[in-house]
Amino acid sequence: MRKKLLRFAVNEGRKNLIEKTKPLYHEIRGRWNELYFKNNNPLVLEIGAGRGEYTVGLAREFKDKNFIAVDLKGDRLWHGSGIATEENLTNAAFLRARIELIENLFAENEVSEIWVTFPGPRPKKTQANRRLTNQKFLNIYKGLIKPGGIVHLKTDSNFVFNYTLETLDERKDIQNLEFTTDLYNSKFLPDHHEIQTRFEKMFMAKGEKIKYLRFKFNK
Numbered sequence: 366m367r368k369k370l371l372r373f374a375v376n377e378g379r380k381n382l383i384e385k386t387k388p389l390y391h392e393i394r395g396r397w398n399e400l401y402f403k404n405n406n407p408l409v410l411e412i413g414a415g416r417g418e419y420t421v422g423l424a425r426e427f428k429d430k431n432f433i434a435v436d437l438k439g440d441r442l443w444h445g446s447g448i449a450t451e452e453n454l455t456n457a458a459f460l461r462a463r464i465e466l467i468e469n470l471f472a473e474n475e476v477s478e479i480w481v482t483f484p485g486p487r488p489k490k491t492q493a494n495r496r497l498t499n500q501k502f503l504n505i506y507k508g509l510i511k512p513g514g515i516v517h518l519k520t521d522s523n524f525v526f527n528y529t530l531e532t533l534d535e536r537k538d539i540q541n542l543e544f545t546t547d548l549y550n551s552k553f554l555p556d557h558h559e560i561q562t563r564f565e566k567m568f569m570a571k572g573e574k575i576k577y578l579r580f581k582f583n584k
């Protein structure tokens with residue numbers, strides 16, 4: 366608990382960590398490039414980012430894009446935010462927020478790409494409204510993303526993977542859907558730039574195969 370509070374205190378002073386207590390949080394909707402990144406590069410979101418491994422890894426690789434890790438847990442974002450601060454990754458930001466409220470923080474069509482990395486499975490029926498790839502969240506992503514923008518999902522979970530494919534199948538607005546049940550033996554691997562998240566490492570150590578899918582919204 367003490368460790369968590371210390372991290373929260375550090376987060377308060379971190380420029381790259383945006384949270385409710387900071388004025389920028391309340392002004393940033395539709396103005397990420399103007400107020401934070403100070404350029405016109407495309408915005409890429411990592412949803413349920415935890416420590417933000419994709420945000421940090423992709424920010425190192427693609428200096429011409431801006432990356433934002435979103436998670437409700439400040440003590441997890443503290444990790445990625447610290448690495449980005451040390452490495453002076455000015456194209457990475459960390460946003461402490463609930464995905465349910467993300468439309469208050471990004472304008473329609475403000476985002477170019479979305480990564481959903483290892484979302485918790487929430488297999489019980491009573492948890493269905495918290496699954497980060499249910500219809501409610503897909504509708505939110507559709508609103509935020511520019512026409513032609515790619516949504517990626519990476520998971521160890523057969524439940525998450527199959528549930529997401531079924532959910533996408535119910536919709537009439539999905540195009541260019543591609544997937545693999547074994548990322549590490551697939552043509553998609555180079556697109557991941559050898560980035561592995563904390564949860565990915567844990568599940569791979571247990572022998573789980575990593576599944577991956579990507580698609581676009583027809584909008």
Ligand SMILES: C[S@@+](CC[C@H](N)C(=O)[O-])C[C@H]1O[C@@H](n2cnc3c(N)ncnc32)[C@H](O)[C@@H]1O
Binds near residue numbers: 465497
């Ligand atoms: C299983 S962890 C995966 C973390 C990281 N992406 C990884 O692969 O190591 C799922 C993360 O999603 C976050 N999360 C779940 N539901 C959320 C929500 N509604 N809004 C924001 N973050 C959420 C949790 O706080 C947690 O850090």
